[in-house]
Amino acid sequence: MKKTGSLAMLIVLPILFLCASAPSFKIARLKYNGGGDWYANRTALQNLVNFCNLNLSTNMDPEEGIADVGSATLFQYPFVYVTGHGNILFSAAEAENLRKYLIGGGFLHIDDNYGLDQYVRPQMKKVFPELSFVELPASHPIYHQKYDFQGGLPKVHEHDGKRAQGFALIYKGRIVCFYTYECDLGNGWEDYGTYEGDSEATRQKALKMGANLIQFALSQ
Known part of the structure; x- marks a missing residue:
C-alpha cells in the first residue's frame, strides 16, 4: 500500500466513525491458511455491526467483508476480525x-x-518481530468507551476456566492489534440460542465490549 493510502486511511476513519451520514463502510473477517476454521462464529460480525449501528450511530454495512491476509482487499477495511480453533x-x-x-x-x-x-x-511474531503482546490493565480506555467495564475484559465462555485477558500489540504508541484470550467475544456476538446455556445478559456484555472495540479502533 502506498504511503498516501496509509495516510488517507488514518484521516478518513475518524470521520467515518463520527459522521452517521457518511458513506457506509464494512468491517471484515480475515481469511487465512493453515487449516483453521477462519469462518467460525458465522453470525457474529453481522450482529455486532447491527448493535453498533443502533447504539453508536455508526453507519456500517451489515454484510461482512472477507479479507484474504495476503490480498490488497485487506486495505479496504478499517477493522478486521480473526478467529478460529x-x-x-x-x-x-x-x-x-x-x-x-x-x-x-x-x-x-x-x-x-x-x-x-x-x-x-508465533504468526503475529512474523508480522511484528520487534513487538510482544502486552496485557492491557482494566483501566485502559479500550474498556471505557461508550460502555464501562470496570473489571476489564468480560468472560463469555469458560474454556479452561482461566480469567479473560486482553492483550495488545502497540506500534509507535498505537494499538494495532487487540487479542481477546479466554474470553470468546465472538461466541457472545452470535445469534441468541446458538450455544446452549448462554444467557442474554452475557451476550449483551459481549456486544457492548465489541462496540467498545469498534469505537476505540476507529477513533484512536
Whole structure:
C-alpha cells in the first residue's frame, strides 16, 4: 500500500466513525491458511455491526467483508476480525502484507475461539518481530468507551476456566492489534440460542465490549 493510502486511511476513519451520514463502510473477517476454521462464529460480525449501528450511530454495512491476509482487499477495511480453533499460518508475503495494513492505520482483533493461542502468537511474531503482546490493565480506555467495564475484559465462555485477558500489540504508541484470550467475544456476538446455556445478559456484555472495540479502533 502506498504511503498516501496509509495516510488517507488514518484521516478518513475518524470521520467515518463520527459522521452517521457518511458513506457506509464494512468491517471484515480475515481469511487465512493453515487449516483453521477462519469462518467460525458465522453470525457474529453481522450482529455486532447491527448493535453498533443502533447504539453508536455508526453507519456500517451489515454484510461482512472477507479479507484474504495476503490480498490488497485487506486495505479496504478499517477493522478486521480473526478467529478460529486451530492452525493459522502466514507466509512471509502475507505477514508483510498484514504488517503494512496495520502500520497504515488498520486494526486487527484476534478472538481466540479456543485452541488458537498456540498458533496465532508465533504468526503475529512474523508480522511484528520487534513487538510482544502486552496485557492491557482494566483501566485502559479500550474498556471505557461508550460502555464501562470496570473489571476489564468480560468472560463469555469458560474454556479452561482461566480469567479473560486482553492483550495488545502497540506500534509507535498505537494499538494495532487487540487479542481477546479466554474470553470468546465472538461466541457472545452470535445469534441468541446458538450455544446452549448462554444467557442474554452475557451476550449483551459481549456486544457492548465489541462496540467498545469498534469505537476505540476507529477513533484512536
